[in-house]
Amino acid sequence: MNLTESLLHALKAHGARQIFGIPGDFALPYFKVIEASGILPLYTLSHEPGVGFAADAAARIGNNSGTGSDGSGGRALGVAAVTYGAGALNMINSVAAAYAEKSPLVVISGGPGEGESNSGLLLHHQAKRLDSQFRIFEEITCDRARLDDLERAPADIARVLGNCLKHSRPVYLEIPRDKAASPCAPVPAIEPPAVDPDALAACADEVLQRLQQAQRPVLMVDVEVRRYGLEAQVAELARRLALPVATCFMGRGLLADADAPLVGTYMGVAGLPEVTQLVEDSDGLFLLGVILSDTNFAVSEKKIDLRRSIVACDGEVRLGWHVYHDIPLAALVEALLARTAPREVAFEVPRSVYPRGLVADDAAIAPQDIATAVNDLMDRHGRLPIASDMGDCLFTAMDIEHTALVAPGYYATMGFGVPAGLGLQAATGQRPLVLVGDGAFQMTGWELGNCRRYGWDPIVLLFNNASWEMLRTFQPESRFNDLDDWGFATMAAGLGGDGVRVHTRAQLQAALERAVATRGRFQLIEVMIPRGVLSQTLQRFVAGVKRLNAGK
Ligand SMILES: Cc1ncc(Cc2csc(CCOP(=O)(O)OP(=O)(O)O)c2C)c(N)n1
Numbered sequence: 164m165n166l167t168e169s170l171l172h173a174l175k176a177h178g179a180r181q182i183f184g185i186p187g188d189f190a191l192p193y194f195k196v197i198e199a200s201g202i203l204p205l206y207t208l209s210h211e212p213g214v215g216f217a218a219d220a221a222a223r224i225g226n227n228s229g230t231g232s233d234g235s236g237g238r239a240l241g242v243a244a245v246t247y248g249a250g251a252l253n254m255i256n257s258v259a260a261a262y263a264e265k266s267p268l269v270v271i272s273g274g275p276g277e278g279e280s281n282s283g284l285l286l287h288h289q290a291k292r293l294d295s296q297f298r299i300f301e302e303i304t305c306d307r308a309r310l311d312d313l314e315r316a317p318a319d320i321a322r323v324l325g326n327c328l329k330h331s332r333p334v335y336l337e338i339p340r341d342k343a344a345s346p347c348a349p350v351p352a353i354e355p356p357a358v359d360p361d362a363l364a365a366c367a368d369e370v371l372q373r374l375q376q377a378q379r380p381v382l383m384v385d386v387e388v389r390r391y392g393l394e395a396q397v398a399e400l401a402r403r404l405a406l407p408v409a410t411c412f413m414g415r416g417l418l419a420d421a422d423a424p425l426v427g428t429y430m431g432v433a434g435l436p437e438v439t440q441l442v443e444d445s446d447g448l449f450l451l452g453v454i455l456s457d458t459n460f461a462v463s464e465k466k467i468d469l470r471r472s473i474v475a476c477d478g479e480v481r482l483g484w485h486v487y488h489d490i491p492l493a494a495l496v497e498a499l500l501a502r503t504a505p506r507e508v509a510f511e512v513p514r515s516v517y518p519r520g521l522v523a524d525d526a527a528i529a530p531q532d533i534a535t536a537v538n539d540l541m542d543r544h545g546r547l548p549i550a551s552d553m554g555d556c557l558f559t560a561m562d563i564e565h566t567a568l569v570a571p572g573y574y575a576t577m578g579f580g581v582p583a584g585l586g587l588q589a590a591t592g593q594r595p596l597v598l599v600g601d602g603a604f605q606m607t608g609w610e611l612g613n614c615r616r617y618g619w620d621p622i623v624l625l626f627n628n629a630s631w632e633m634l635r636t637f638q639p640e641s642r643f644n645d646l647d648d649w650g651f652a653t654m655a656a657g658l659g660g661d662g663v664r665v666h667t668r669a670q671l672q673a674a675l676e677r678a679v680a681t682r683g684r685f686q687l688i689e690v691m692i693p694r695g696v697l698s699q700t701l702q703r704f705v706a707g708v709k710r711l712n713a714g715k
């Protein structure tokens with residue numbers, strides 16, 4: 164076995180199901196082994212930002228299942244394979260997004276071999292120093308290794324991949340091009356560190372005691388619940404404790420298939436008032452796997468007192484002024500389930516509050532109409548997993564019925580939507596719905612040109628307001644937010660798909676029906692939206708932020 168094969172087997176054993184990548188001369192040797200070995204399927208894309216987003220989305224949605232198809236414990240890794248310098252450094256933003264949003268992404272980069280590294284010459288693709296890339300990735304990964312010592316490499320790979328899953332953060336592995344096909348021992352399996360049973364018991368008992376003492380306990384869930392494959396277990400815990408469940412903005416889409424008492428998404432002043440009140444009036448808020456970020460909590464009508472809350476994330480559990488360290492989320496959930504019993508009384512699934520019954524007339528289209536049309540479509544044809552970009556499309560997604568959703572809800576980068584949709588379909592085989600604005604589509608929408616060779620056929624809803632509209636809502640006086648009207652729909656055929664531009668609600672409904680009925684080619688529906696017409700959620704968000712800032 165050679166170094167690359169050893170790494171590929173280890174990636175698969177840790178939950179990787181595919182690789183997304185773009186080669187280069189420093190990467191050709193290891194790409195050759197990937198292709199020849201067939202250990203993991205390789206999907207090449209067109210631009211490294213898209214490679215990173217697709218691999219990130221594959222990791223996120225892969226952990227949704229909670230059970231590994233080959234007994235890998237239900238965890239999933241995303242893998243992005245690139246070349247040194249121009250490739251890896253081109254993917255920095257995507258990896259930073261994965262770091263911020265706790266996605267277990269493995270970055271593999273080719274690197275200079277020993278001889279050329281000692282040549283005394285500056286190498287092509289080199290930035291400041293030969294190890295500049297390695298140092299840059301220190302800031303957006305939780306662990307990393309350069310595999311230049313074949314004796315040490317198996318243990319290095321085991322440690323790095325183990326940390327990727329333990330921390331659910333990106334990691335970086337560099338393969339010197341003169342070592343890719345060198346003989347190497349298999350990567351040893353390493354056991355995750357044991358959890359202190361007494362600390363875990365004390366923590367679980369205290370959490371339950373807090374929840375039982377509360378008059379209005381509420382469970383809020385976020386991305387770690389998915390990253391650690393715990394949705395089914397958390398839904399069962401919510402049922403047993405009869406806890407209403409709110410997701411935060413980033414956690415939207417969680418528990419969608421898990422029969423949980425979901426009340427909706429907490430968005431403070433921008434969200435549904437009944438959900439905002441439920442969360443902010445709670446005297447026992449249990450934040451499970453929640454990233455304490457501004458996009459989740461900065462728009463709170465009433466400041467949430469985190470000291471009165473229970474906060475379990477990043478391997479710690481905070482209750483008031485004390486912290487239980489080294490308590491993995493999975494261990495905590497398991498301990499809580501062990502201390503509770505299934506309830507006889509089935510909980511009342513809250514009635515859906517999401518808009519339905521699109522009036523299919525000649526009226527112009529507003530974002531709310533898109534949400535309504537999608538809800539109607541899913542009622543008729545079944546739920547679709549959604550990949551959303553940043554922009555008003557993501558705020559519109561808050562009005563779409565609960566369904567699996569991958570989106571940059573915290574790091575908030577544009578360009579995520581289309582590549583993430585491809586990653587989602589590669590990872591699950593399910594046809595995704597992609598929501599993307601015209602500005603974001605200009606960045607990575609062209610990755611749709613890769614669908615035909617892999618048989619992917621996403622349905623893409625392109626919100627075309629010829630504007631960076633989100634920015635305009637905060638600074639309407641600036642003209643630089645005006646974009647030109649690109650004919651995106653007319654470009655679809657050249658990329659191997661079908662495109663249609665729609666102006667009215669009737670045209671939108673018909674286009675969606677046609678898209679669902681057409682398989683094997685991506686479907687691009689370019690939805691023309693008048694500038695200044697926003698989703699209700701974004702309107703509330705902007706008004707709320709302005710009001711809260713005015714009060715400061
Ligand atoms: C990679 C990156 N560069 C810039 C920005 C900053 C930004 C946040 S929102 C936005 C406008 C988005 O325009 P789009 O047409 O896609 O959507 P909409 O607002 O609904 O019209 C920009 C430029 C971000 N977030 N990421």
Ligand SMILES: [Mg+2]
Pocket residue numbers: 600601602626627628629630631632
């Ligand atoms: Mg726009």
